[in-house]
Amino acid sequence: MKHQINIIGFGLAGATLAWQFHFKNIPFKIYDSGSNHCTRTAAGLVNPIVFKRLTKSWNIDLLLPEAFDFYTRIENTLKTKLISGKKILYPFTTKEDENNWSVKMGDDRFRNYLNHTNSAELNNIHAPNGVGLVNTFGNIDTNLFLDLSRQYFLSNGIEFFTEELRHENAAANADQKYIFCEGVAVTENPFFNYLPMKPAHGETLIIQTDGLELINILSKNLFLLPLGNNKYKVGATYNWELKKPILTEEGKNDLTERLKHLLQCNFEIISHQAGIRPAVADRRPLLGVHPEKKNLFIFNGLGTKGVLLAPYYAKHFADFLAEDKTLDAEVNITRFAKRYRKSLLDKKAL
Ligand SMILES: Cc1cc2nc3c(=O)[nH]c(=O)nc-3n(C[C@H](O)[C@H](O)[C@H](O)COP(=O)(O)OP(=O)(O)OC[C@H]3O[C@@H](n4cnc5c(N)ncnc54)[C@H](O)[C@@H]3O)c2cc1C
Incomplete structure (x- = not known):
């Protein structure tokens, strides 16, 4: 590329893109x-099922194999393990939930994803109406992925x-992309802040308990991810008002209450984290080039x-940038062209 x-x-986002260029x-x-x-x-969970509606997650048949192949390739390159290979356990709330699950299991489109289990690992978990099992590759250790990817790129x-x-430096350097x-932080980027972000603050806890024997991930109003040594990551909350990744008592109490409802054993909270998800109003990724500044991309x-x-x-x-391939309309930021024009008119009016 010139x-x-x-x-x-x-x-x-940046780390996976860096690998694709590499x-x-x-x-x-x-x-x-x-x-x-x-x-x-x-x-780092990968759940192919939307439990609320018992449907498949958007584009899952395309995204899941690509994600698995990608993380496997990174594992081989970095000589490490990133993929947990865990399944997701889903305790049913009612007998009707179990029936609906069984019907979906008979549907070809869901056959690869849904199953039943009477796994012994559910000790001390409130699950009177049976438990569904979701086939997936579990979760990725996102911290390890970032740390080792950074090390790899530095050593290469x-x-x-x-x-x-600084955004103004990027705009001034038209010979670089x-x-x-x-x-x-895109909400503070003057070139792309016209895009309709709907950031979602989220909190998680790490708990310790010797009352659980979970090997797989549990999902029921919250997720419980076994970390080893009787520790579990628990999450997550959603809050669209909080704009900074702060820890809140409300978030901690919310997760604690939900845990007490689900677990029949004591637990101790050993840490608490918060982050802000870069979510978009139409729930689709944002890819593309700036409408006027052709050296700026998102x-x-x-x-x-x-x-x-x-x-x-x-x-x-990467195919779009390096090989001039067309971006899918569903993810291309051109879908917000009208919004961009309106943002220019609003700026002029000020
Ligand atoms: C509580 C919680 C639980 C989640 N659980 C899951 C899950 O189980 N599974 C899942 O798939 N996803 C999950 N997510 C969502 C997932 O974390 C996000 O989709 C993903 O991490 C977003 O990555 P990103 O690279 O876009 O943003 P970030 O991880 O925020 O990275 C952006 C980076 O850009 C840097 N940056 C910004 N502006 C500049 C600038 N001008 N110059 C230099 N650097 C800059 C920032 O410092 C930051 O390091 C969860 C999120 C939260 C908050």
């Missing part, structure tokens, strides 16, 4: 201010600046499902 590429932000032998530089690491709060001579990139993977909007979405869409983005 233009220098700069990736701005090294969370899940696989294509395209040189790039990375900037990361490390100010709001949503990726470091995430449990890739420039990694631990600093904030800048891809903004800023997570929720890869963002991974929302609540970054681990699943990032690999497929980072590849899609």
Whole structure:
């Protein structure tokens, strides 16, 4: 490529994109201010099922195999283990839930994903109406993924600046390409802040208990992810009012109450985390080039499902940038062109 590429932000979005460029032998530089690491709060779960409606998650048949292949390739490159391989256990609230689950299991479209279990690991978990089992590759250790990816890129001579990139510098440097993977900080980016972000603050806890024997992930009003040594990650809350990744008593109490409802054993809270999910009003990722400044790009909007979405869409983005392939209309920011024009008129009116 004739233009220098700069990736701005090294969370899940920036890191997966960096790998896709690396696989294509395209040189790039990375900037990361490390100010709001949503990726470091995430449990990294990959759930192909939307439990509320008992439907498949958007584009799952496309996204899941791509994500599995991507993380496997990274595991092989980094000689580490990132994929937990756990399944998701889903205790039914009523007998009717169990019946609906059984009906879906007979449907070809769900056959690969749904199952039943009477697993012995449910000791001390309130599950009087049976338990469903979801086939998935479980979760990714997102912290390890970021840390080892950074180390790998540094040792391969890739420039990694631990600093904030100033937006005006990017705009002034038309001979370089800048891809903004800023997570929720995009709301402060003057070139892309017209996009309809709906940031969702979320909190998680780490608890310790010797009353549970979970091996797989449990999902019921909250998730419980076994971390080993009797520790579990628990989450998550949703709050659309909080704009900073602060810890709240409300969040902690909410998770604690939900846990007490589900568990029949004592537990101790040993830590508490918060992050802000870069969610979009229409729940689709944000990919593309700025409507006027053709050296500025965005890869963002991974929302609540970054681990699943990032690999497929980072590849899609790299194909778009390096091979001039067309972006899917559903994720292309051109879908907000009207909004951009309105934002210009609003600025003029001021
Ligand atoms: C509580 C919680 C639980 C979650 N659980 C899951 C889960 O189980 N499964 C799942 O798939 N997803 C989950 N998510 C969502 C997932 O974390 C996100 O989809 C994903 O991490 C977003 O990654 P990102 O790279 O877009 O943003 P971030 O991780 O926020 O990274 C953005 C980076 O860009 C940097 N940056 C911003 N602006 C600049 C600038 N101008 N210059 C330099 N650097 C800059 C920031 O400092 C930051 O490091 C969860 C999120 C939360 C909050």
